[in-house]
Amino acid sequence: MSWQRFRAQGPARNVRRAFPARLLVAASLAAGVVTLPALPAQAATVSVRCSVSDLVRAIRNANNSPGPDTLNLSHRCHYRLVRPDTANPANGLPAITSDITINGNGAAITRAKTAPAFRILLVAGTGTLTLNRTTISGGRATDCPGAPAPPNPPGLVCGGGINNQGTLTVNHSRVIGNTATSGVFAEGGGIDSDGTATLNNTDVSYNTASYTGTDPSAAAGGGIANDGPMTVRHSRVTGNTVHVTRRSRDSFAFGAGHAAFAATTIVHSTISGNRASAPGGTARGALTSAVDMTVTDTFIRGNTASAWRGTVTGGGVAYTGTMLMTRTHVTGNRAIAEGGNALAGGIRIGPGGQLNLRDSAVIGNIVSAPRGRSAVGGGIDNSAGGTLTSSQSKIIKNVATALGPGTARGGGLFNAIGSASLTDSVVTGNTAGDGGGIFEESGAVTLSDSVVRGNRPNNCAPPNSVPGCVG
Template structure:
């Protein structure tokens, strides 16, 4: 199930056309003659040294693919393998597709596309392939296709596209791009198979829709339509953007998830979604069951000048459990409907906050727009359950005669339950702590105090809340 299905569940700024199939869910560089290796090509547990040459790396992968069983390739320490041409077998990829079980031990090496080279992604893992990437930097890839949908103009996975099994350890995926005039997904990594990232940085990547019709871009850093696990990850300074005034949607500047996702001990920060005249969804946009534990999601921006911004830090339209997690300092801003500087819960969303903090976030509406929920917004029928969590110092603000409601929490239609929690020092035009337009808000042993200009609005709408 893809991010398009995630968004289709939400009423947006305008009607959106649907896409078929998965999007309803989201080698050599030259002739090899005469090339010699410093040692015979080893197999199984023996690591094969790969000299500091792009040609040598290409041949090593081709040889590993041609042999049964697993292979390990050991790159030259801190070498830069600069790809100047695409794989003759598939011009969309810089290196031969991974079709067998291969481990690349990078030793701090970098695999990059040369600035003068044609556009291509760096790595492609086929459905039969298993790739383990250790201590390697993947950079400057620029995807030109989406392997599951050839010939349709979709572009997916600027650095890595995974259709098989991918494990990335102690590595960096940086400065890659997926851009298309039809649909773009996964600036750094796009995974339809199974992916696990351990102690890995994903930064400076971009997913961009460049067309003139209404369409979308998703996953500036990572997009997954298969199971994804991120342990001790650092996902930062990625972008997702769409063409101005096309009523398009930019989703998940850091991570856009459309399959089961688990994130632990990670930092998702300083990512930016931009959709002038369109709509944006947050840095972590969740369209399938997800678990986030011991993670910080901070200082992300969701910007839709002339449009709608739904979630600065997190947006979910499925089950999302967040434990010992901080969603802090995020911003959602736009001129239309702006919801949730911190966490936006969609119609089918089920957010479960445990021992977490939603703090210092802002929903800011310009040009007479409406801001709802500086910290949390549950505006279309979802469910929020907070246990032992803090919602504090959030702001909903509007300029030029606009409306700002629910500095800490905004609820309409849905159900919000706060257990052993606190809503403190939040600000809005009305309902500084909590604004309940409709639905239900239940407070169990929860403090609502020091909010401005009031704790709850309309008066008497939230049982147990006064002032």
């Protein structure tokens, strides 16, 4: 959980060399006693009737079983939870403490609308859960298991649908309509993972992380938040929301789709239609990262970040770590600051961030600010000392706009302090008040076998700021 980002180092494990089995048997024979090696615990497979009480009983039995267990849920059953787990009322089902596979067979596990607030599933630190073809919905988190205790500030809320402290694998499933709402700090409306997690062919959609307090704080990861390593493959993170209330000025809403605080890999996935809102505060992209991230063959499109009288940094992507983006499209995202300043409709490279853009496209993104304010970087903003390396990529038809006497610069790319190197790349059809293609305020932009043309009202600004850029 990112409120207190630390991981205590456990004591080193004692390692003892195991004697070969044949020597153990020989020694036993010499003593007149034969000790056979213990047989491994046998896996158990249980069919679970369409009954919540049967599902609860099956999980408890599996937790107490010495080996891995498989629970086969009833085909398309709707397990509707009306009360929390008796042992831990923050969760609807018993915490997963052993190695359990749940085969949903199209079943749904949901919290009833009339039930008290609780999340659906918790995977404890000792637990391993593989969830197949199951829908998790309607969860409402009330605590944050990953927060240290003490101090665990009361009111932290993490993981509306699933909170993972162990090992989680989700296959061909849906995590939809879950919520993490807090007056202190909220994270992971759909999934919050402090352990190791893998999502395959999974929808994480229409979840919400919301901060409702008055002191400056944050809500992060409307769909997903991870403080442990995560891999997302062939999945969809769509329609999720992260927001803070108007009374919480100077607060942050970020990662409407996915907020990553640990090494993350995203492959063949879609992050779309997510929204971050921070009135009077700061709203950041649908995909945010503070660490190393690899994004491959993925679409990040149609996301929006807005901040009424605040600041927006990145409609699609915002990060401060190192990001390798390959064959990825960042398209149609918007950064809107009603009464404030906006940076990056598509991608915001934060302080010290490094973006390696390979064979990718940044197309049709918009950054906009109102009268008298500033909008920079319709496609990409690199104004905080970051590094952009673009190879065989396209920055096309992005827009930076500001009303009246406002400032709109860098329709394709805005660069300040940091450096940008474009090789075999194209910057064309972008629009801004000045520097339609590239605006270099400071730092250095280098073009190598790249084309900057057809931008409005000019290709690069100020004049002669980018060697090799004309008009």
